Amino acid sequence: MTIIKNSNLDRVAILVSLLIVGAVSAYFLSHPDAAIHIAGQIFTLASESFGVPILWYAFGLVMIAAYFVFSKYGHIRMGDEKPEFSTFSYIAMMALAGVGSGTVYWAFLEWSYYIKTPPFAMPAGSVESAEWAVTYSMHHWGITAWCIYAVTAIPVMYSYYIRKHRSLKLSDIVISMIKNPIVAKIIGRTIDIVYPIAVVFSLIIVLALGAPIISAAVALLFGIQDTLTLKLSMIFIVAVLLISSSFLGIEKGMQKISSYGAYFVAGLAAYIFFFGPTQFILENTSSSLAIWGQNFVKMSLYADAINQAKFPQSWTAYFWAYWMIFIPLMCIFVTKVSKGRTIREVIICMVGGGTAGIALLFSVVGSFMMKTQLDGKVEISKMVSDGQASLAIVNALGTLPLSSVILSIFIISTFLLLITTMDGSVFTVACNTQKKLDDNANPSTLLKIFWCLMIVAIPAVFISVNAPVSSMQSAILIFAIPLLMLTGFMLYKVFGYMKEDYGHLTSLEIQAMHKLAQTKTVETTADAPSVSPLNKVKNV
Numbered sequence: 001m002t003i004i005k006n007s008n009l010d011r012v013a014i015l016v017s018l019l020i021v022g023a024v025s026a027y028f029l030s031h032p033d034a035a036i037h038i039a040g041q042i043f044t045l046a047s048e049s050f051g052v053p054i055l056w057y058a059f060g061l062v063m064i065a066a067y068f069v070f071s072k073y074g075h076i077r078m079g080d081e082k083p084e085f086s087t088f089s090y091i092a093m094m095a096l097a098g099v100g101s102g103t104v105y106w107a108f109l110e111w112s113y114y115i116k117t118p119p120f121a122m123p124a125g126s127v128e129s130a131e132w133a134v135t136y137s138m139h140h141w142g143i144t145a146w147c148i149y150a151v152t153a154i155p156v157m158y159s160y161y162i163r164k165h166r167s168l169k170l171s172d173i174v175i176s177m178i179k180n181p182i183v184a185k186i187i188g189r190t191i192d193i194v195y196p197i198a199v200v201f202s203l204i205i206v207l208a209l210g211a212p213i214i215s216a217a218v219a220l221l222f223g224i225q226d227t228l229t230l231k232l233s234m235i236f237i238v239a240v241l242l243i244s245s246s247f248l249g250i251e252k253g254m255q256k257i258s259s260y261g262a263y264f265v266a267g268l269a270a271y272i273f274f275f276g277p278t279q280f281i282l283e284n285t286s287s288s289l290a291i292w293g294q295n296f297v298k299m300s301l302y303a304d305a306i307n308q309a310k311f312p313q314s315w316t317a318y319f320w321a322y323w324m325i326f327i328p329l330m331c332i333f334v335t336k337v338s339k340g341r342t343i344r345e346v347i348i349c350m351v352g353g354g355t356a357g358i359a360l361l362f363s364v365v366g367s368f369m370m371k372t373q374l375d376g377k378v379e380i381s382k383m384v385s386d387g388q389a390s391l392a393i394v395n396a397l398g399t400l401p402l403s404s405v406i407l408s409i410f411i412i413s414t415f416l417l418l419i420t421t422m423d424g425s426v427f428t429v430a431c432n433t434q435k436k437l438d439d440n441a442n443p444s445t446l447l448k449i450f451w452c453l454m455i456v457a458i459p460a461v462f463i464s465v466n467a468p469v470s471s472m473q474s475a476i477l478i479f480a481i482p483l484l485m486l487t488g489f490m491l492y493k494v495f496g497y498m499k500e501d502y503g504h505l506t507s508l509e510i511q512a513m514h515k516l517a518q519t520k521t522v523e524t525t526a527d528a529p530s531v532s533p534l535n536k537v538k539n540v
Helices: 011-030 032-070 087-099 102-116 127-140 143-162 170-176 181-202 204-222 228-275 278-301 311-324 327-337 343-374 380-385 389-397 403-432 445-455 457-464 469-502 507-518
Strands: none
Touching: 011 032, 011 181, 011 445, 011 457, 032 143, 032 278, 032 311, 032 343, 032 469, 087 327, 087 343, 102 127, 102 204, 102 343, 102 380, 102 389, 102 403, 127 278, 127 311, 127 343, 143 170, 143 311, 143 327, 143 343, 143 469, 170 181, 170 327, 170 469, 181 327, 181 403, 181 445, 181 457, 181 469, 204 228, 204 389, 204 403, 204 457, 228 278, 228 343, 228 403, 228 445, 228 457, 278 343, 311 469, 327 403, 327 469, 343 380, 343 389, 380 389, 389 403, 403 445, 445 457
């Protein structure tokens, strides 16, 4: 276990985080109605003001991802060694760290919101709105979402592996990209202080949605009341498992948890597909994929200027902001697990594997829930409107054969998704608040445990005051625009670095150089380029 010295702590960042998190928690506990009202107003203001820039930025990242896949720069390999993890484990770790238990809530219920408040001025509750419902849920968790993570991770990976800037602190990486030392210091210190706060608040919606779903399933499975005590008990179990995973580390902890999580989620979707309304799931999935393929650009950039129902701002822009808020977490985490992979491999694994897996999950689960409502078995939309979303999920699962078995699988899946997301968050926040990492770029175990406890504090408060989803969403949008500007700057800088380091080489030369670096103990250097670009790369 790695122990940390007090002198190695970023005490200012930790103290400010404690004060702000404590103040927000105290206000929500003492004035819950006023706090929820203010949070709702912040969400409305932010979504209407910044919705269109977020839409365009996210679509731009899709274009950049395509460029890297087909350009010569896609052959740049992160490090000289073979990948540490199998392709399946690699995709599973990134996918589950990126989506977490919030995926469970939205996979089962997102379609129900779009039937009630559909896009493109469709009549609410119409056949047309139902046809678009699962399509939009797949869109919000598909190609664009994964491009947000894959592309914004490139500057961090390039800095760490190619430019040999041996730090995983986001502030250090940004400082290295700014020539003016005074400006660099100010921006870097701002990142150090704001980043832990952003991560803590962004995880509100992950744990505050995940824990009640687990408690509702446990209550139905064992025939007990779904009380506040039960919900908080689920959070306590999450905290214990999270601390245990922190002791084991990424290689022994998160890798195994994410792999198990992938198996259980796949098993859950397979069970629903084979024992649920299989024919309807196939038909609705086919229709949803067709609509998505035909309307991808429209769904990406539609801003509802005429009708002014604000569907894109309230939903599409919000979900892009939801993914963007985890950019710092995923940039560092993806860098940590991507050693030995090319930029092209990172993008294809994240965007291809993530989209395929999530689209399959959302289409199967969403179609099952929709059919359950259409058949009159569970009034899902009404229960969601009445604040009984978690109960709607478990009641729908209860309609399947061997309901106790599926509920057990559901509980385990949600737990594993939750732990994977939280573990990745703990790792990156600990990296950000420790001045110097160990030789393997890992933070102190004790510091990770501290952040484990911090990260579960705020969601517990939101659950205690029964805060609605909209009040949690406001925290997401507050930090999205600063992250948009920060990652935009980092991408601009890394394009310049790539042109400087590799611009004079052809695609075949870049491939040969990185193939040689991977197999240098076996092959000779006869066919290597006369001047390796790595010899031109200087530490920033």
